[in-house]
Amino acid sequence: xxxxxxxxxxxxxxxxxxxxxxxxxxxxxxxxxxxxxxxxxxxxxxxxxxxxxxxxxxxxxxxxxxxxxxxxxxxxxxxxxxxxxxxxxxxxxxxxxxxxxxxxxxxxxxxxxxxxxxxxxxxxxxxxxxxxxxxxxxxxxxxxxxxxxxxxxxxxxxxxxxxxxxxxxxxxxxxxxxxxxxxxxxxxxxxxxxxxxxxxxxxxxxxxxxxxxxxxxxxxxxxxxxxxxxxxxxxxxxxxxxxxxxxxxxxxxxxxxxxxxxxxxxxxxxxxxxxxx
Amino acid sequence: xxxxxxxxxxxxxxxxxxxxxxxxxxxxxxxxxxxxxxxxxxxxxxxxxxxxxxxxxxxxxxxxxxxxxxxxxxxxxxxxxxxxxxxxxxxxxxxxxxxxxxxxxxxxxxxxxxxxxxxxxxxxxxxxxxxxxxxxxxxxxxxxxxxxxxxxxxxxxxxxxxxxxxxxxxxxxxxxxxxxxxxxxxxxxxxxxxxxxxxxxxxxxxxxxxxxxxxxxxxxxxxxxxxxxxxxxxxxxxxxxxxxxxxxxxxxxxxxxxxxxxxxxxxxxxxxxxxxxxxxxxxxxxxxxxxxxxxxxxxxxxxxxxxxxxxxxxxxxxxxxxxxxxxxxxxxxxxxxxxxxxxxxxxxxxxxxxxxxxxxxxxxxxxxxxxxxxxxxx
Numbered sequence: 001x002x003x004x005x006x007x008x009x010x011x012x013x014x015x016x017x018x019x020x021x022x023x024x025x026x027x028x029x030x031x032x033x034x035x036x037x038x039x040x041x042x043x044x045x046x047x048x049x050x051x052x053x054x055x056x057x058x059x060x061x062x063x064x065x066x067x068x069x070x071x072x073x074x075x076x077x078x079x080x081x082x083x084x085x086x087x088x089x090x091x092x093x094x095x096x097x098x099x100x101x102x103x104x105x106x107x108x109x110x111x112x113x114x115x116x117x118x119x120x121x122x123x124x125x126x127x128x129x130x131x132x133x134x135x136x137x138x139x140x141x142x143x144x145x146x147x148x149x150x151x152x153x154x155x156x157x158x159x160x161x162x163x164x165x166x167x168x169x170x171x172x173x174x175x176x177x178x179x180x181x182x183x184x185x186x187x188x189x190x191x192x193x194x195x196x197x198x199x200x201x202x203x204x205x206x207x208x209x210x211x212x213x214x215x216x217x218x219x220x221x222x223x224x225x226x227x228x229x230x231x232x233x234x235x236x237x238x239x240x241x242x243x244x245x246x247x248x249x250x251x252x253x254x255x256x257x258x259x260x261x262x263x264x265x266x267x268x269x270x271x272x273x274x275x276x277x
Numbered sequence: 278x279x280x281x282x283x284x285x286x287x288x289x290x291x292x293x294x295x296x297x298x299x300x301x302x303x304x305x306x307x308x309x310x311x312x313x314x315x316x317x318x319x320x321x322x323x324x325x326x327x328x329x330x331x332x333x334x335x336x337x338x339x340x341x342x343x344x345x346x347x348x349x350x351x352x353x354x355x356x357x358x359x360x361x362x363x364x365x366x367x368x369x370x371x372x373x374x375x376x377x378x379x380x381x382x383x384x385x386x387x388x389x390x391x392x393x394x395x396x397x398x399x400x401x402x403x404x405x406x407x408x409x410x411x412x413x414x415x416x417x418x419x420x421x422x423x424x425x426x427x428x429x430x431x432x433x434x435x436x437x438x439x440x441x442x443x444x445x446x447x448x449x450x451x452x453x454x455x456x457x458x459x460x461x462x463x464x465x466x467x468x469x470x471x472x473x474x475x476x477x478x479x480x481x482x483x484x485x486x487x488x489x490x491x492x493x494x495x496x497x498x499x500x501x502x503x504x505x506x507x508x509x510x511x512x513x514x515x516x517x518x519x520x521x522x523x524x525x526x527x528x529x530x531x532x533x534x535x536x537x538x539x540x541x542x543x544x545x546x547x548x549x550x551x552x553x554x555x556x557x558x559x560x561x562x563x564x565x566x567x568x569x570x571x572x573x574x575x576x577x578x579x580x581x582x583x584x585x586x587x588x589x590x591x592x593x594x595x596x597x598x599x600x601x602x603x604x605x606x607x608x609x610x611x612x613x614x615x616x617x618x619x620x621x622x623x624x625x626x627x628x629x630x631x632x633x634x635x636x637x638x639x640x641x642x643x644x645x646x647x648x649x650x651x652x653x654x655x
Contacts, residue, residue, distance in 0.1 A: 047496045049347070061503035061514065066496035068350055069505035070343060071373050077335060077343030078350075081305060084331050085351035086497045107343075110336040263331060270326035 007032045010043055012064050017057050021217035023176035023202030027123055028058040030179050031092075034186035047089045049079040051104060053096035054130050054204070055123030073104030076111045079118045080259075087117070087260045090190060097124040097138040101159045105137075108159075112166035112195045114259040119189050119196040122159060125204035126212075133207030141243065144211045160199045164252045169194030171251040175201040175224035178248060185250070194258040201246055284463050290428035290455040291358075294384060294448070295320030296463070297432035298356055302471055303382070304330040305348035305355035307341040309363060312396045313452040314386040317358035338366035342383070346370060349379045350504060352495030354436055358384035361403055362393065364410070371445050372411030375530065376506035378485060378493070380439035380446075380474055382432070387451040387560075389636060398638030399452035401560055401611040407447045408589045414527060416534035418541055419447040419589040421559045425459040431586065437472035438541060442533055443490050449588060451611070452638060453561035483511040486526045490533060538590040545584040546595060552581030554650050555603030555627075557596060557620050559585035562609050562641050569646035580650055585616070593623045600624030607632055607649045609641045 010032045018024050035043070043065035050056035052072035060067035070078045075093045083091040093100075100108050100122045111118065127145055128134040134147040138159070142151040163171040170189050174182040182200060189196035203209060203220035214220045224246060231249030234242060288296070294317050298306075306321045308314075318334065325332045331348070335341040341357050348355040359367065364385045374381060387403045389395035407419040418438055422428040431448060439446040477484060477492035477500060484491050484502055491511070494500035503513040508523040516522035534541065545563075547570065549555070554573070558566045563584040573580045581603060583595050596619075600606065606624055608617040609632035617631045632649050634641050 044499060060505065064501055066501060067503050068347065068496070069503070069507065070346075071369055071506065074339060074343040074370065077307075077340035078347035080340075081307065081331075081333070081344035081347035081355075082351045082496060084333070085305065085348050085353050089497050106336050107340050110340070267326040267329060267331075270323075271329075 005033055005036045010035065010064055011062050014062055016062060018054065019206045021203065021205045022054070023125065023204070024054055024058055024123055026176045026179055027055070027121070027200050027202060028062070030183050031058070031121065031186055034183045034190065037183070038187055038190060045090055047082055047086070047091050048094065049075040049082065049091065050094045051075040051099035053099045054125070055094050055096035056099060058094045058123070059092070073099055073102070073107070075099065076104060076107035076118070076120065080111060080116050083117050083260060084263055087264070091118045093118055093120040095120070095122055096129070097122060097126065097159070098128050098136050101157055101162070102137045109162065109166045112163050112168040112197065115167055115169055115194040115256050116259045117193050117195070119198070121186070122197070122199045123202045124159070124199050125202050125208055126156070127204055127208040129204045129207040133211060144213070145208070146211070160197065160251050163195075163197040167195070167256065168197050168252060169256055169258070170196040170253050172197070173199040173201065173246070173248050173251070175228060175246060175248060176203060177221045177224040178228065181248070188253070193261070194256060281465050281467065283465060285460055286463060287458060287460050288425055289316065289458045290422065290425045290450060291316035291386070292320060293425045293429035293461055294358070294432045294450070295324060297429040298382070298436070299324050299328060300466060300469065301433045301436035302354045302473070303356050303436065304328070304353040305345065306330070306357065307333040307335050307344035307348070307355070308357045308359065309335055309338045309341050311360045311363045313388055313455055314358040314360050314384065316455070317384060338363040339370065342367040342370040345381045346374055346377075346379050349381050350496055354380070354440065356382040356384065358386065360386050360388045361390040364403060364406060368406070368410040372413060372415060373506040374445040375411070375415045377504050378443040378491065378530070380443050380493070382435045382439055382446050382448060384448045384450060386455045387449065389638065395636065395638065397452070398636070399561060399611065399640065400635060400638070401451055401562065402615070402635070403449065404588060404612065404615040407449050414531065416531045417447065417589045418442070418444060418534060419449045419587070421449045421585055421588045422454055423560055423563045423584065424454065425457060426461045427586070428454055429461055429463070433469060433471070437470065440472045440474045441490065442537065443474060443493055444534060449560070451560045453640065485509060485511050485513055486529045487511060488529065535590055541587055542590055542592045542595070543586040544592045544595045545586060546582065548579070548581035549583060549595070549599045550581070550602055551579060552603050553579045554581070554653070555599040555606040556580065556582040556646070557585070557599070557606055557608050557616060558582065558610065559588055559616060562611060565641050565643045565646050566609065568643035569650060572643070572647050573650040576651065578650060591619050591623070596620055596623040600627045603627060605630055605653055607646065609646050609649070611635060611641065
């Protein structure tokens with residue numbers, strides 16, 4: 001590291017859009033710290049894609065980089081083709097839980113299945129924050145939101161484990177109370193081929209916390225810290241015991257043939273067979 | 278494919294589309310299986326890798342058109358092919374492509390709708406969807422081939438217009454033209470005009486909504502381009518509240534297309550200035566018109582026609598000219614009157630005779646068109 005870390009170096013001179021106390025400040029900052037510690041002087045080797053929702057604002061347009069702000073749920077297909085056309089670029093998707101595993105779930109599963117060489121960072125605030133706090137596929141059971149005034153009657157999706165089942169090369173979950181671990185996780189993911197997924201449970205005091213019964217941001221972070229259970233420890237616990245817990249850690253880290261490798265190998269083969277024709 | 282001489286082939290429309298796409302410089306295809314467009318992805322899955330292109334079958338049409346947009350921003354000419362139901366799913370992203378000025382080609386091989394309709398049967402019911410399919414005010418370009426030769430020619434033209442005007446272009450084909458097999462002529466490749474998007478020079482920062490078509494950087498070229506379908510200014514900076522920026526942007530995006538209708542619109546016309554009966558048709562239906570007009574003229578009925586090679590922007594001028602001489606305008610189409618509505622809009626004082634046929638892929642016959650021509654007497 002040639003110099004002190006400053007996030008401004010990687011950012012446009014714009015005021016960030018997040019509410020006071022929002023966890024996405026820390027998430028964006030932690031990502032840039034990881035980039036800095038990997039020795040990137042700027043974001044020239046990156047391309048960012050995001051969808052619609054608060055988390056999607058992290059790179060676009062605030063990072064001084066190429067960024068494609070796609071439609072709600074469609075960042076992963078856009079990132080997929082960018083990576084295929086430009087395998088030299090590090091393609092990173094930022095999105096919220098609604099964006100990535102609600103409306104965009106199918107793309108998430110298929111990108112993991114293909115082992116598409118992109119990093120997807122999902123800010124999971126457990127709610128549709130930008131639209132005012134409606135129930136999400138990630139909202140904990142019995143939680144009050146603007147569309148579940150009697151408490152949510154559905155069970156939340158475990159996105160990080162779904163990524164493992166679908167074939168991701170790397171999958172991890174942290175919270176905004178685990179920024180050091182998160183940073184190391186991002187560094188690991190940025191240096192790996194294949195599909196990488198990092199879920200970051202993050203506080204949304206405005207649209208989630210106050211209805212879900214949290215007094216303030218501090219209480220939300222305390223809740224994350226106290227209810228976090230390591231992935232290995234969680235294996236020994238029952239479903240009931242885990243209902244109110246947040247399982248953190250790395251769920252998978254493996255080598256599988258990646259989409260980029262497979263596509264370019266096919267192109268090479270197709271061209272060779274053409275020469276033989 | 279010969280670069281220096283003219284060659285003839287015996288192709289189906291979908292096969293012609295594949296070869297034309299390669300010639301036009303298409304380097305990326307993403308799609309999802311749907312009848313009756315399947316020969317296009319099947320052909321491109323074989324052809325693209327041989328020219329360093331990428332073929333992806335995606336998980337659905339939402340992903341397909343999304344990947345097409347991404348590839349275009351990565352600097353490649355990109356396309357997809359689909360039919361009505363898939364075209365419906367793609368509409369939101371087509372609007373994204375209009376807003377972000379993303380060149381790409383969408384082939385819609387029309388089949389009977391709405392809903393699942395009749396999946397393998399010919400229809401022409403997506404005309405209005407090609408114009409108004411996405412939400413908000415936008416301008417659309419859609420081309421309609423009526424032969425295998427034109428499936429070839431207009432595929433190349435679709436790419437050229439997409440690149441020139443930086444916008445999604447729809448090739449509105451139909452099942453008949455996609456599957457009919459005809460002899461076609463491929464001119465020497467060197468003689469074909471291939472248009473490539475204008476690229477920015479180092480240091481340029483304005484990539485959107487300019488009076489003339491803005492230059493388009495690709496990602497990874499060092500321009501730090503911020504692409505968004507939210508209302509944005511020339512640099513891509515979002516203005517989600519400001520009325521002036523939105524109006525300015527939308528006016529410029531619409532003018533970019535409607536203001537160049539003279540360049541975009543192509544029609545085939547016959548005897549428009551000296552006819553008593555006029556006909557406006559497009560796609561496979563126009564093939565019946567040729568024979569009907571020949572028969573009517575042999576009987577001494579002065580008949581003129583316009584055949585829409587460009588359906589959007591609508592060829593207002595050509596229809597207006599036809600309406601000056603024609604007492605009646607017959608509009609045969611395999612839907613319930615979508616072009617007829619446009620013709621009536623332009624030729625509001627002329628009698629419009631609708632000739633509609635839907636379902637089962639039954640084509641409008643020369644006899645049916647002929648009967649309409651002579652119905653009103655010689």
